[in-house]
Amino acid sequence: AEAKSSMEFKTELKQLLHLITHSLYSNREIFIRELISNASDAINKLRFDSLSKEDLLEGDRDWKITITPDKAAKTLTISDNGVGMNRETIVEHLGTIAKSGTRGFIEALKSQNASSKPDLIGQFGVGFYSSFMVADKVVVLSRAAGEKDAVRWESDGQGTFSVEPTIRDKRGTDVILYLKEDALEYLEPYRISALVKKFSDFVEFPVVLFAEQEENKGPVEETLNSRTALWLKSKNEVQEEEYNSFYQNISGDFEKPLSVLHYNVEGNLQYKVLLFIPAKRPLTYQWEEPKGVQLYIQRVLIMDSCEGLLPPYLRFVRGIVDSGDLPLNISREMLQQNAVLDKMQKGLVRHILEELEGMKNTQKDKYIPFFKQFGDFLKEGIANDWTNKEKLADLLLIESLNTPAGELTSLSDYVSKMPESQKDIYYLVGETREFLAQSPLLEAFKKKGYDVLLMTNNMDEYMITYLTEFKGKKMVAVDQGTLPDLDEPAPDAAAFQDLFKTIKEKVAEISDVRLSNRLSESASCLVADAGALTANRERLLQRMGR
Ligand code: ADP
């Protein structure tokens, strides 16, 4: 066999390694995720190759990833019985090729300011090279499936690596990390166990910890991951109980979820979805943060909260999306510009809104409490999600003149009950229903049998400025401008001109005086000019100190 040779990393890898070895990381624990995912990839690859070449297995199909801490040597070893590497492929994969993900990552790093770089690495990983966040020396022993010669790769991450022949009695790979003095915590079984649970619980193959025991009793084996990726199962294989505990696990909520969306997308894009709509909006502030949904790529947790997967107004939704199309070491910047993510978002939003629509139409007893908890988010959506505005508007529940106090109507219901003569949708925004219901502005509507939406929620005034029509009908504020249906000019208007003139002279704040059919009992009322602030909006602004 060939002798030991020393080689240089490719330039861009050198830059990356320099950054890794010269910075501090808040999230360096992700190295374990990266190494486990490489091990899992290697097993998957061999499992696939062996479909056509069974000899490769040499009788061993007991797939396993093992983690062995050695406190005396201060090493942590991650091993697998996957496809392995030979001298040629190890040089290629661990030294000279920057994987597409890594390369994009380096580009992203260059465009970032220095202070945020370490965190980027920590959060998204740079595959194998993440090892150097915790180790000052890494040795890889590997033997490719179907080959006899093994190879030893070694580097301190400073710009060069060496390869030489070695002996390994079975196929597969050991990655041996010589831990930095400040990273010895990763030798502790409880720490390893927690990290595997956190990042790799759903990895398909068992991740086994070889824990040392006291008094030379020999190591004990413990499988750390549960391996139950609920979202990979089909819906009818999963018990409600499993959904509930899974939801509680990822959300920190103690309640059961209100509904579960579990489906599989195949075709151009492939991804699996397991989303939960919570029943209650917790009192704690944390849910108000744009937390979003976890992003997995082929069963490996990539991001705890992937903002791009859902628009901010759906931040109350919890769950998991597992993509088959994204590279594992993708950075946040790349994700933000990623077309795959955009397409997934569109699909997810559609499913969530359809779920809510179905609930609204067939399970009112579920939907009404939901709306009371999360209606504000949907209103935020009306202001922000232009493409889904109409769908979101139809999810609103609003009080109206004709609904008994405390009951709610939807815009569709409202429209379906409109008398033929009514062209527009009428609304009035204010503080309380009681206050609004006695407004003289409503007299003519009552008389004509037109319903008026009475909006008293904090978000309504904001939302309604974005909701100018629904199903082709204009949304018209009762206290604003002229109302075509009602303000027909009276034939004897001329007779009042002198009176109007006098009023305008006496009351400076009034810009116009009109005859109107709005009122049937009161003598007069104030309305805002079209396009001007309504009385309620003015009140809101005053309260905000403008
Ligand atoms: P990625 O996993 O995105 O390809 P990594 O930096 O994590 O990038 O790994 C680089 C390459 O090294 C892998 O693509 C694979 O070919 C090889 N490799 C890493 N770890 C192993 C392993 N345990 N067994 C076999 N090959 C491995």
Ligand code: MG
């Ligand atoms: Mg990898």
